[in-house]
Amino acid sequence: MNFEIQKRALSTVIRDDLDALVVLWPTQDAELLASKDPIAALVKSALQHGDFEHKAGSALTLYAQAGVKTRHLVIVSVADGSPSQVRTAVNAAWSVLKSVKVKRMGVHAPFDLTAKTLQVAASTLAQASYSYTTTLSQAKPRSLKWVVFSTPQVLAEQRAAVAHAQALVSGIEVAKEWANRPANHATPAMLADAAKSIAKGASFKCEVLGPKEVSKLGMGAFLAVARGSVEPLRFIVMRYNGASSTQAPVVLVGKGITFDTGGISMKPAPEMDEMKFDMCGAASVLGVFKALGELKPNINVVGLIPATENMPDGSAVKPGDVVTSMSGQTIEILNTDAEGRLVLCDALTYAERFKPRAVIDIATLTGACVIALGGVRSGLFTADNALAEMIHLAGESSGDTCWRMPLDDDYAEGLKSRFADVANVAGRQAGAVTAAKFLQRFASNYPWAHLDIAGTAWRSGAAKGATGRPVSLLLSYLLIQAEQKTLKLAASHRK
Numbered sequence: 001m002n003f004e005i006q007k008r009a010l011s012t013v014i015r016d017d018l019d020a021l022v023v024l025w026p027t028q029d030a031e032l033l034a035s036k037d038p039i040a041a042l043v044k045s046a047l048q049h050g051d052f053e054h055k056a057g058s059a060l061t062l063y064a065q066a067g068v069k070t071r072h073l074v075i076v077s078v079a080d081g082s083p084s085q086v087r088t089a090v091n092a093a094w095s096v097l098k099s100v101k102v103k104r105m106g107v108h109a110p111f112d113l114t115a116k117t118l119q120v121a122a123s124t125l126a127q128a129s130y131s132y133t134t135t136l137s138q139a140k141p142r143s144l145k146w147v148v149f150s151t152p153q154v155l156a157e158q159r160a161a162v163a164h165a166q167a168l169v170s171g172i173e174v175a176k177e178w179a180n181r182p183a184n185h186a187t188p189a190m191l192a193d194a195a196k197s198i199a200k201g202a203s204f205k206c207e208v209l210g211p212k213e214v215s216k217l218g219m220g221a222f223l224a225v226a227r228g229s230v231e232p233l234r235f236i237v238m239r240y241n242g243a244s245s246t247q248a249p250v251v252l253v254g255k256g257i258t259f260d261t262g263g264i265s266m267k268p269a270p271e272m273d274e275m276k277f278d279m280c281g282a283a284s285v286l287g288v289f290k291a292l293g294e295l296k297p298n299i300n301v302v303g304l305i306p307a308t309e310n311m312p313d314g315s316a317v318k319p320g321d322v323v324t325s326m327s328g329q330t331i332e333i334l335n336t337d338a339e340g341r342l343v344l345c346d347a348l349t350y351a352e353r354f355k356p357r358a359v360i361d362i363a364t365l366t367g368a369c370v371i372a373l374g375g376v377r378s379g380l381f382t383a384d385n386a387l388a389e390m391i392h393l394a395g396e397s398s399g400d401t402c403w404r405m406p407l408d409d410d411y412a413e414g415l416k417s418r419f420a421d422v423a424n425v426a427g428r429q430a431g432a433v434t435a436a437k438f439l440q441r442f443a444s445n446y447p448w449a450h451l452d453i454a455g456t457a458w459r460s461g462a463a464k465g466a467t468g469r470p471v472s473l474l475l476s477y478l479l480i481q482a483e484q485k486t487l488k489l490a491a492s493h494r495k
């Protein structure tokens with residue numbers, strides 16, 4: 001999907017040859033209604049007859065209007081133009097237009113659209129018009145290819161917002177695509193190929209390690225999870241360098257369990273299909289790299305993805321087995337279904353070599369996090385207050401929110417083992433926190449944060465599917481970092 005922004009008056013936009021035109025109508029419309037163009041007259045009459053209201057989502061659907069070149073015309077109220085009202089309005093307009101074949105669509109705001117509102121409008125349209133097609137034999141590809149925003153004023157800020165939205169939407173759609181694919185269409189090797197092709201398209205580096213290299217590195221915890229699967233594991237290393245090589249990178253680590261049966265500690269059958277989504281952390285890292293490649297911000301980012309299936313088998317790891325992680329710590333695997341933390345802990349140790357300024361892991365880690373926070377906010381765990389604040393802020397400003405959870409040492413009591421340095425599970429209580437406490441043992445050499453996205457990365461039931469979260473949050477965080485560095489650099493040049 002492509003977005004564009006133009007500085008235009010409504011009186012000229014109505015002469016454009018588009019497949020559909022959506023006009024966002026504000027509540028403060030005295031000046032607009034006073035104008036002579038045909039749309040003002042239409043709205044005036046509809047308001048008088050009570051057929052149109054100043055209420056977000058109220059829509060006038062018109063066809064082949066005199067004076068308007070585009071056949072499909074939708075006038076939709078955005079009320080006061082807040083982000084959530086714009087979201088409602090755009091969804092309402094799309095629900096009218098989705099049955100029409102719209103390839104090139106105009107979205108006109110006859111008032112000043114803020115950068116934030118533009119982003120919301122673009123990402124809402126992308127979300128509304130998305131549908132998964134890869135494994136459907138009769139699927140129609142999405143018809144909407146171009147969205148031309150227009151507004152009377154276009155400043156650099158709005159142009160940047162459209163570029164950001166464009167990259168964000170590509171990133172989210174990469175994440176959704178890989179997350180939605182069934183596990184037999186998204187094996188560890190296929191994920192690695194996806195990473196390579198994203199890297200190639202944007203000319204950054206991508207290295208893929210297989211079982212041999214991973215054994216050599218001593219990733220005993222990651223290897224233990226992969227033992228039961230016939231699909232060979234992959235360890236994906238992506239490197240985006242947008243700043244000088246002396247600048248410490250941010251490392252993103254995505255859990256890439258392409259299918260989680262639970263292993264020997266097997267999960268019950270109902271809804272087990274949803275465990276194809278257990279690589280949503282990995283998918284979000286791929287999505288962020290896709291967006292970085294398009295936006296090219298001034299920052300260094302490393303992406304690490306430990307990818308494997310978690311399967312039961314004659315050679316699978318067994319409850320009670322003790323393995324040695326790359327860090328040297330031994331782990332008693334009491335429950336083979338707590339596999340995410342096992343693949344992540346070795347990736348966290350691997351991350352040390354980049355001397356990172358921060359490491360963020362993203363994982364569909366615990367059912368307990370779904371119980372704690374549901375599908376609204378992701379769980380955020382970090383002992384670093386500054387990092388917590390920045391990630392929280394990135395969540396608020398992107399609408400892809402998270403909530404900080406505790407990490408008191410008392411929560412680690414249950415992880416004690418008589419047979420190893422640490423056990424991979426504690427009791428039933430505070431399961432999202434004890435999982436984070438396990439990870440924290442492997443992340444002591446740099447500022448670290450963990451996002452548990454088990455509740456937010458996909459929806460169940462009739463609307464089953466990946467959400468693309470937390471690509472927005474992560475991209476916002478990285479762009480804030482890049483901006484801060486640019487500012488600092490400018491300040492040091494001035495000295």
Ligand code: BES
Pocket residue numbers: 260262278335337338339340364365366367368370425426431454455
């Ligand atoms: N991938 C699951 C977590 C999960 C479960 C996410 C349900 C979304 C919905 C993870 O690997 C897992 O199985 N975790 C266990 C941990 C337990 C054995 C300590 C869980 O949450 O039940």
Ligand code: MN
Pocket residue numbers: 260262336337338339340
């Ligand atoms: Mn599991």
Ligand code: ZN
Pocket residue numbers: 257260278337339340364365
């Ligand atoms: Zn899992």
